[in-house]
Amino acid sequence: MSMAVQEGLRGLVRFFRDLMGEDAYRKYLSFHESTGCASAPMSEREFWKDKMDRQDANPEGRCC
Structure with a gap:
């Protein structure tokens, strides 16, 4: 499998994980750190x- 195809697949997987909210905790940690919370x-x-x-x-914000 070529490198371009592999990178494309990785990007697609990352996109769907982000879409499903798997990155929410990582984003929370980044926000927590950037705000300097004690x-x-x-x-x-x-x-x-x-x-x-x-x-x-x-x-009300959920579909199901």
Whole structure:
């Protein structure tokens, strides 16, 4: 498989992961670090629980 095809497939996989929200925790950590927040960031488990709890409390943004 050529390098161009491999890079294209990697980009496609990354796109779909981002589309599905897999990068949400990584983005949260970047934002937390860039704002200089004094408290420790949530663990990944805490982050996903908080995210799901907020979505359950405000379901209008979800499709299903």
